[in-house]
Amino acid sequence: MINLKNLKPSLENIVSTMANLTNMEYAIFNTNAELVSSTKVYLQRKGRNVHSASIEEVLNQGNVIVNKPGSMMSCLGCRFVNNCPSTIEILSCIKLDGEPIGVISLTSFSQEGHNMIEENIRDYMDILEYISNLISMFAFNESSKKDTQILHKVIDEIVREIEYNYLIIDNRGLLIYWDKGIQDLFSYCDLYTQTIALMFPKDITNWIFTGARQGKKHCVMEGFQGILHSTPLKIEGEIVAYILKLERDKNNSKISMHENYLDSILSKDYEMKNIKEKIKKIANSSSSVLITGDTGTGKEIVAKALHYTSNRFNNPFVPINCANIPESLFESELFGYEEGAFTGAKKGGKLGIFEMANGGTIFLDEIGELPLHLQAKLLRVLQENSIQRLGSIMPIPVDVRVIAATNQDLESMMDENTFRADLFYRLNVIPIHLPSLKERLADIDILIDHFIDKYNGRLMKNINNISKEAIDIMRLYQWPGNVRELENAIEYAMNIEDTETIQLSNLPNKIIKSVNKKIDLKESIALEEANLITNTLDKYGWDLKGKEKASKELGISVRTLYRKLKELEL
Secondary structure (H helix, E strand, C coil): CCCCHHHHHHHHHHHHHHHHHCEEEEEEEEEEEEEEEHHHHHHHHHHEEEEHHHHHHHHHHHHHEEEECCCCHHHHHCCCCCCCCCCCCCEEEEEECCEEEEEEEEEEEEEEHHHHHHHHHHHHHCCCCCCHHHHHHHHHHHHHHHHHHHHHHHHHHHHHHCCEEEEEEECCCCCEEECHHHHHHHHHHCCCCHHHHHCHHHHHHHHHCCCCCCCCEEEEECEEEEEEEEEEEECCCCEEEEEEEEEEEECCCHHHHHHHHHHHHCCHHHHHHHHHHHHHHHHCCCEEEEEEECCCCHHHHHHHHHHCCCCCCCCCEEECCCCCCCHHHHHHHHCCCCCCCCCCCCCCCCHHHHHHHCEEEEEEHHHCCHHHHHHHHHCCCCCCCCEEECCCCCCECCCCCCEECCCHHHHHHCCCCCCCHHHHHCCCCCCEEEECCCHHHHHHHHHHHHHHHHHHHHHHCCEEEEEEHHHHHHHHHCCCCCHHHHHHHHHHHHHHHCCCEEHHHHHHHHHHHHHHHHHHHHHHHHEEEEEHHHHHHHHHHHCHHHHHHHHHHHCCCCHHHCCCCCCCCC
């Protein structure tokens, strides 16, 4: 049976809140007639000792109204039998799963309060019922929490000697249980949410949730390459949870990790090939790297390639988008906090991102969004290789490589005093600039092939080609969203396409309209040029002498004039 003493902090909050709202006095007792919580006035007037017979009566009957103190059965033997400070009192039984776990009392020690209760007895009984249900809910949560702790302890003992990494999720993908191996592998996930949607690729989560029976699948993820086993758990024929087991490949060597992540940078472009060579040279360095480039150019892919090609590849890679975390939470997320550091701080405190990434790499995306006061704190970490939790004065040494990325002009921000110059130079030890997709148009073909292969599996399609008209349009498009926009365009087209070849009509309308405008502009310019040449030749004549005079007026050679006449079919 649950003991209400375990809920004392919550009960004190409830009593205090209800007393302020209703201007009445409250007390809560357990089944042994022990006072667990009460208002200060109740404690002063009636003390800690309560007549146990009156509590037993409430536990048996459910609700009791004491409005004739001294002359009621429950008053017999009470020390206040002839001088009860409470002239009216309502008591209600608190139950959990139908079993009594305590009693709550509502009373007043003033005549005005007595009258209020007497005139609104039904309303106050409803208030007590509401509070009883609230306490039952807290008790249920406490009981469930203990059951969960027992379950986790049993599972821990079962899997302690097994090398595999275990994870249990419910049918929505929320985590129920995970062992230390999973915690190490996905150390960054606790920062956001306990759901596998942010842990596994989309095709893997789809495979898990569409599997009605036990199965296994080979997968490659950050820090892991091997077999994922999935076992659905059913109750009365309905899947309620899944047990997931990750079994590493025996030959999962450092070299294979190098190949996987360097090969994920697909390009025939000379500049991109130089970047891949640079990654190999600087991978094992501890120096900071600043990756610049437009949105969608693949800055995080390069950061991952740097980490997984390095000697840190077995340690965490923790990506953080500086634009996505509220400024008020940023410091506690980066550096962690001690217990009691602020209102709402977790018991035992919390690890910060830098501690989670210890021995590995932290990727600070959109570093230009970092507030100025936090830039100073980040600079100190880079200079001293240590962090200081909120609420602590003790430095904690950390060994973390920092890779930052931005699509902003940090040097201009330095001139405007919105980005610290000293931090910029600390981060920009090794700069890597990624070209936009319009600067590497030769890569469009291989990227399209890669995305077609990728989404065939995810969308269960059998598309193996793209029409000449579609690819011509895609080569003419400027791609302001770069590789990410190209991937989205292919995913969109493959969702719409019914044949084995992506047709022009199934590309996003934005791309088709943009290129058509460009083509229309070229045609307009060509028409204007044809009219100018025609009018000039009409003026001087279409014979050789006329063409010589016309070319002179047009500012081109006779040879160029003949070429343009041919191109314009004049």
